[in-house]
Structures are given as C-alpha cells and as structure tokens.
Amino acid sequence: MCKKILVIDDDEDFLVTIKKFLTEYNPDWSVDIANSSYKGENLIRTNNYDTILLDIKMEGEDGVSLLEKFKIEIPTIPIIMVSGQSSITIAIDCIQKGALDYIEKPVDKNRLVISLTKALSLRQVLQDSKDYKDIISKELEIVGVSDSIKRIKELISAIAPTDIPVLITGESGTGKEIVAKAIHQLSKRKDNKMLALNCSAIADGLIDSELFGHEKGAFTGALSNKIGFIESANNSTIFLDEIGDMKLETQAKLLRAIENKEIFRVGSTKEIKVDVRFITATNKNLKDLIRQGKFREDLYHRIKGFEINLPPLRERKEDIPLLTKHFADLYARKNNIENLTIDESVYKYLQTLDWNGNVRELKHFVENLISLSSKDKVGIVDLLKMLEFNNKSNYKINNQSINFYKEMIKNIEKEFYLSVYTRNDMNIKKTAEELGIDRSNLYRKLKEYQII
Ligand SMILES: Nc1ncnc2c1ncn2[C@@H]1O[C@H](COP(=O)(O)OP(=O)(O)OP(=O)(O)O)[C@@H](O)[C@H]1O
Ligand SMILES: [Mg+2]
Structure with a gap:
C-alpha cells in the first residue's frame, strides 16, 4: 500500500534530490515536499502522512520547535530529524523530544532508507494497535444520557449523510467541535480529512487568504500562489469555528462560496469550483450580532441549514x-x-x-x-x-x-x-x-x- 512521506526543508535542491531518490527507490512511496515550516504545517492539515523528515535549521520556525508541536498535534506520526550540523547535543535533544531518529547532512542514502523503513513500520504498528484504534474512536464518542444529548445524537445521525450546512451553537467547552467531527465521520465524505479553521485565531488581514487562497503578487508578502482552506477541503468538510468573529467583508465572500459552490483566490478573477460541506460553530448569539450589524442575516440563514444547540453542562x-x-x-x-x-x-x-x-x-x-x-x-x-x-x-x-x-x-x-x-x-x-x-x-x- 502507498505510504505518504513529507519532507520539510528550506533547501530546494535537497528537496528535489530526495524526492527523486525516494520515489525511484520505492514506487509505493509518495513524497510531498515543503520548503518552509508554514507550508509543511498546511500540508499536514490536509493530508494523512505516515512519516515526516524534518530539517532542523530553517527560516521562520525552526525544526525543533516544530517537532515539539507535532508531537502534541500528531503524536502517532514518526518524525526523523535531518540536520546540516553535526551536534550530539542537538541529536540527543531531538530524541528526547520524541524524534525517532537524527540524520546528518550530507544524507547517507542507505542510512536514510533504513531509518524511513523503520519509521513506516512503526507507524503501521501504531495504526494497527487495538489500543490506538480504541482510543481514537473513544475520543470521538459523544457521551451522555441526558435527553438533550440523546436527541443531539439522533440529529447527528439524521443530518450527517446529507450536505446540509450545520450551525453548532453553545457555550465554550460544550462539545461543538466533537459534534462537528461526528457529523463528518458519519458522512460520505469521511475518507477525506475534515479541515478546521478557527476564524478568531487569524489576523483580520490574513483571513481571506487563509480561506480562499491567493495568487502570487496579490498583496505584499504574497510570494507564491497559495491554496486556501476551502479549496483544500474539496470533497470533504470544512469546520469554521468562531464564525461570529468573521469580518463582514469575508462573510460576503463566504456566502458566495456556499451559495454558488465556487471561490476566487485573492487577486484572481478566475472562479474555482468547490464541493465542500460547511459546518460552522459559535459561542456567540448570532441574532444579537445581526441586530448590531456585525453579522450578515443572509449568511446566517445560509449556514443554518440546520442548527444544533449544545446546552451547558449545568443544565444536564x-x-x-x-x-x-x-x-x-x-x-x-x-x-x-x-x-x-x-x-x-x-x-x-x-x-x-x-x-x-x-x-x-x-x-x-x-x-x-x-x-x-x-x-x-x-x-x-x-x-x-x-x-x-x-x-x-x-x-x-x-x-x-x-x-x-x-x-x-x-x-x-x-x-x-x-x-x-x-x-x-x-x-x-x-x-x-x-x-x-x-x-x-x-x-x-x-x-x-x-x-x-
Ligand atoms: N458529550 C461529550 N462526550 C465526550 N467528550 C466530550 C463531550 N463534549 C465535549 N467533549 C470533550 O470536551 C472537550 C471540549 O469539547 P469541544 O472542543 O468540542 O468544545 P467546544 O464547544 O468546541 O469548545 P470551544 O467553544 O471552547 O471551542 C473535548 O476534549 C471534547 O472531546
Ligand atoms: Mg471549539
């Protein structure tokens, strides 16, 4: 079966050489490359990798802090660190932080193949392990005996197979995200990864580019074309959290994306067709925001194909x-x-x-x-x-x-x-x-x- 490997390194020559070598060495290995930590993180969001080769010294976020982040976010993907520096202290530090291996540059190809093979078999063992499967499915389980939770579970089963946009409301920590995941898992889109974007966590100036992508040169800093979240979620589900914090201008674009099933990258007039299921969530009262002129009423009706309200725990x-x-x-x-x-x-x-x-x-x-x-x-x-x-x-x-x-x-x-x-x-x-x-x-x- 095809194994997916991601290589993150800011040295373009290295990326090209390694990709060519690995795909020729084993045609069952599919290799993606990212020339920055930012691009690497984006790819991880939208793909299920089996192992990651991670360079230590990169512009922007360095490999070691990325390793620490990945160990929390994607703990079951083995990571191999690659470094131009020969330093036993750094090597030990990486292993202690959870890296599987540490390889020095110039990379010895035999050593790399051995290390990758080890990483891929470890990944397989982890995925096959009953405990892993149990924990993953248990973590996604919606637990509760109250009438409201029982009703919510029934609703989820009923609406999951459709493409109706779902708005999930409820106070912070009531389970909005777990409900979104459950809907995706029970839908026909479940084999593709659900993408989640927290609208309030992104600076106002960047949200359009994150959601819709941009063309090279669209604004200062847009050095290359970028695929946005909605486009990446094609054939899957997108979960837009804290939708109440989205600025009005972006709301208008989102409305068009949902209504016409098409988006425009920032700086482009060419429409791109997308087939995406939208799930949104908020802990704010959108009707109040509409009255205050902060949320578009037409968008509200559009995202609220169906509303699931999660009651606070003190009421159940x-x-x-x-x-x-x-x-x-x-x-x-x-x-x-x-x-x-x-x-x-x-x-x-x-x-x-x-x-x-x-x-x-x-x-x-x-x-x-x-x-x-x-x-x-x-x-x-x-x-x-x-x-x-x-x-x-x-x-x-x-x-x-x-x-x-x-x-x-x-x-x-x-x-x-x-x-x-x-x-x-x-x-x-x-x-x-x-x-x-x-x-x-x-x-x-x-x-x-x-x-x-
Ligand atoms: N009914 C439930 N059964 C099992 N676990 C639950 C349930 N509700 C919530 N959880 C767990 O509680 C934690 C908080 O839930 P979640 O992140 O879905 O809340 P949220 O409403 O999205 O919060 P916020 O508004 O702060 O983003 C998660 O770890 C989630 O798995
Ligand atoms: Mg949440």
Whole structure:
C-alpha cells in the first residue's frame, strides 16, 4: 500500500534530490515536499502522512520547535530529524523530544532508507494497535444520557449523510467541535480529512487568504500562489469555528462560496469550483450580532441549514458521572493505569458543581485529579486536596455543593474518630490522650457521630 512521506526543508535542491531518490527507490512511496515550516504545517492539515523528515535549521520556525508541536498535534506520526550540523547535543535533544531518529547532512542514502523503513513500520504498528484504534474512536464518542444529548445524537445521525450546512451553537467547552467531527465521520465524505479553521485565531488581514487562497503578487508578502482552506477541503468538510468573529467583508465572500459552490483566490478573477460541506460553530448569539450589524442575516440563514444547540453542562448534570468515567478511562489507558477506581462520592460531588467551563473543564479536572491522586484509587480525600490545590472559585461552589462538602467532611471525621477510638480499645481516656483533646469534647464528638 502507498505510504505518504513529507519532507520539510528550506533547501530546494535537497528537496528535489530526495524526492527523486525516494520515489525511484520505492514506487509505493509518495513524497510531498515543503520548503518552509508554514507550508509543511498546511500540508499536514490536509493530508494523512505516515512519516515526516524534518530539517532542523530553517527560516521562520525552526525544526525543533516544530517537532515539539507535532508531537502534541500528531503524536502517532514518526518524525526523523535531518540536520546540516553535526551536534550530539542537538541529536540527543531531538530524541528526547520524541524524534525517532537524527540524520546528518550530507544524507547517507542507505542510512536514510533504513531509518524511513523503520519509521513506516512503526507507524503501521501504531495504526494497527487495538489500543490506538480504541482510543481514537473513544475520543470521538459523544457521551451522555441526558435527553438533550440523546436527541443531539439522533440529529447527528439524521443530518450527517446529507450536505446540509450545520450551525453548532453553545457555550465554550460544550462539545461543538466533537459534534462537528461526528457529523463528518458519519458522512460520505469521511475518507477525506475534515479541515478546521478557527476564524478568531487569524489576523483580520490574513483571513481571506487563509480561506480562499491567493495568487502570487496579490498583496505584499504574497510570494507564491497559495491554496486556501476551502479549496483544500474539496470533497470533504470544512469546520469554521468562531464564525461570529468573521469580518463582514469575508462573510460576503463566504456566502458566495456556499451559495454558488465556487471561490476566487485573492487577486484572481478566475472562479474555482468547490464541493465542500460547511459546518460552522459559535459561542456567540448570532441574532444579537445581526441586530448590531456585525453579522450578515443572509449568511446566517445560509449556514443554518440546520442548527444544533449544545446546552451547558449545568443544565444536564445527569451526564456528569458518565463523562467523568469516560475521561478517567481514557486518561488511564493513555497513562497505563490499570484498574483505576473512583469512589462513588467523587462522582456525586462533581455532579453538584456548575462547571461553567463545561465539558472541557470537567475533562481537565478529572485528568488532574487522577494525576494528583495516589496510585489507582481516587477517593474523596484526593478530591478535597484537589479543590484545595485549585482556586475553589474555579469550580463555582453552590449551595448544593456546600452541603455535600460538609457531609463529606463529617464522614471523614467520623471515620477518623472511629479508627482512633477502636485502636485504643474503645477507651475514652486513652483516645483523648492520643488525640490531645479534652475528654468531654471527645465524648461529645463520639456521641454526635453515634459511635457511642
Ligand atoms: N458529550 C461529550 N462526550 C465526550 N467528550 C466530550 C463531550 N463534549 C465535549 N467533549 C470533550 O470536551 C472537550 C471540549 O469539547 P469541544 O472542543 O468540542 O468544545 P467546544 O464547544 O468546541 O469548545 P470551544 O467553544 O471552547 O471551542 C473535548 O476534549 C471534547 O472531546
Ligand atoms: Mg471549539
């Protein structure tokens, strides 16, 4: 089967030579080249590579910081570093940061082939591994038992196979992106990668060129032709996040792209036909933005072929235990923790909180809780430590949680008195001495907790 290799290096001669050599060496290897880290990142967004050859010294972002980024974003793609410098310190640094190998220039071709073969077989092992598949599919699973989540799942199955544009609304962290991914995965476009663009993360001046691409010379800095996101997403799905932050001028162009299924690259009058499914998301109220003249009403109706609104987690608290278990299982698998158990009271307590950062906040909380807990058991004491550790106001204590908290502390105190009292053969005098408290106080406590 064809294997896809990406070579990122700012030395054009090197790129051409390597591509020619590798494709001749093995016709099943398809080699893409990128002469800058920026172009490399763009290609990674739109292609599924099996391995990457990455130069260390490049203009702009250097290879080592790119390596660090890739290890987080695409951790299962093996990366081989290539460098003109012979430095054992850099080599060790790269390996420690997760590179599979480090090859010096001029590249010895046998050495390169051996290294690539190793990388490709590692990639295959990773892809075939049940754990990897399980984790990937588990990460995409939409979890919840609430009526709203059940209804959303039904909606997703119903609209996924169509090409209807979908607008996903909801507060930050409610699961808009995971819903977009689910729609794509269940659609006929699923074999092509879904492209995601966060409209608010791109400077105003660059958004048009990112979305629609540009022609060489269209503006200062446009040194070569560039394919934009929409064109790259041809035959696939594009997910435009934070659509409410898109400027009006770009909105007009986007409307035309959706209506006419065609785009114009910046600086070009030649239309390009595209077949793209649009999914958009926002945590803003688009109707308010329309009233304020910041969002086009016609675009709103166009993107809202169908709207999926994700309610905040505090309005579907019945989902909290299942989500907690889901995130705990995922974390345990990734970190090789076997037989993780979480005390029932932890689930109950988490369910009392409001989670204004929604599912994302709960996920991070659960992951931190497990990592701070002792071994494979998470109990109420770990939870208390965690709440102490964090600024409690982050977790929006409400009346319900305060009562629960008090109840928990009582239970812990009761356990404590009971164990010391039993250890001292139910002798009040000895127990009071060990605890360094007054006998009458101890007596009161034991009565209060119905120990005596
Ligand atoms: N119902 C769910 N089941 C399982 N995981 C979920 C669910 N909802 C959200 N998540 C997880 O919670 C995290 C936050 O979700 P996501 O990124 O989809 O939220 P978002 O609405 O796009 O947030 P933002 O507005 O901040 O971009 C992700 O890791 C996602 O996988
Ligand atoms: Mg999001």
